[in-house]
Amino acid sequence: MADTLTPRDRSARMARVRHKDTKPEMLIRRGLHARGFRFRLHRKDLPGKPDLTLARYQAVIEVRGCFWHGHEGCGRRPKSREAFWNEKIDGNRARNARNEEQLLAMGWRVLVIWECAMVGPGRLSADELLDRAAAWLEGHANQGVIAGTPPA
Template identity: 50%
Template structure:
């Protein structure tokens, strides 16, 4: 199916999608702050500039968009135009994610990934449930956490 907007407009639209302060990230930050957690955001010294950094717990939280990180859920679908370009871009994002995870692990950081499908779409969880899961994880000794949508 052909795109309904010209290529220049589509390019401008996609370039305008920011990687910081996304809605899922803001939901997590607001909930964690209300639960009493204090954190830093987008720390440039750490691999991948984690969305939320909790130094006291030696933990980081990434709020991953399902499209941009190629998640295997209902929110991800490779576009039907320029398929090779998008597949290469998403594959590269996955490689960078894996490298960042490895570097963070080597540096002694615990890591959580909260997928966009856990916070929106037909498989979303209650926001309080996601925040509670993060809070429990932070106060545990568990190294990693991944929160996905229901049934994903």
């Protein structure tokens, strides 16, 4: 197949793909699917296009990178060009909070799974992670958070 993309187009496309189908998100998707949960991805009619929407459980799941979304007490903040990155990260946090508020107001339940639950020294085993997500889905809490063990 002829490759008609310029290197610049290609890297833009790759960046988009990586953004949408990150490895941690794939782990959640595959694991939940294997356990019989059915969901839709990035529903455009919901605030913030949540990563997963499980209508049957009136629930959405957001998988968040700790750096970009400024996970408190975990997300490493950048050391160089600090002001620039912090502004971006704070913007993401504000947007997340707004979307979450809207989803809750619309009657959706919101589970946030942080990347550190899946990647890095404090991560959970895949089974534990999926057990927790499944338990939350089958429970009645409006909000839930799954994260890795923070560094001591």
